[in-house]
Amino acid sequence: MKDEMDSLYENKTFELVKLPKGKRALKNNWVFKIKHDEHNRQPRFKARLVVKGFSQRKGINFDEIFSPVVKMTSIRTVLGLAASLNMEVEQMDVKTTFLTSDLEEEIYMQQPEGFKKEKKEDYVCRLRNSLYGLKQAPRQWYRKFETVMGEEGYKKTTSDHL
Numbered sequence: 001m002k003d004e005m006d007s008l009y010e011n012k013t014f015e016l017v018k019l020p021k022g023k024r025a026l027k028n029n030w031v032f033k034i035k036h037d038e039h040n041r042q043p044r045f046k047a048r049l050v051v052k053g054f055s056q057r058k059g060i061n062f063d064e065i066f067s068p069v070v071k072m073t074s075i076r077t078v079l080g081l082a083a084s085l086n087m088e089v090e091q092m093d094v095k096t097t098f099l100t101s102d103l104e105e106e107i108y109m110q111q112p113e114g115f116k117k118e119k120k121e122d123y124v125c126r127l128r129n130s131l132y133g134l135k136q137a138p139r140q141w142y143r144k145f146e147t148v149m150g151e152e153g154y155k156k157t158t159s160d161h162l
């Protein structure tokens with residue numbers, strides 16, 4: 001849990017503020033998972049802070065949630081090309097995928113259980129970046145990814161993105 005909170009602080013995911021009048025703070029929950037390495041040795045215990053996004057209301061805490069997904073034919077094409085050219089394909093896991101996506105909406109969340117700041121117990125977290133559980137998290141991540149890839153000179157395939 002401490003690693004997750006360190007990540008949130010490092011990425012400046014939120015700031016502590018007084019809850020403005022007329023605003024609601026979303027609840028959150030800790031989700032725990034045991035992860036294994038590729039050889040099923042050395043289990044790693046992972047804690048993730050998840051916003052209870054099911055209580056979000058369209059037009060208030062979010063507008064759009066659609067995020068495109070790559071088609072399986074594109075994945076098969078890339079894997080087929082890599083195999084025919086005798087290339088390696090690597091898969092990676094980004095620990096903080098959604099934590100770097102900027103939010104467009106003004107969203108408040110209660111302070112995480114076990115990590116309430118002393119002398120600021122009545123404060124809430126104003127989210128600057130997306131968090132797991134928010135309805136718009138995948139879309140916001142995709143927007144950021146699309147921008148970065150475009151800046152690097154990559155172009156979208158028309159078959160995946162109409």
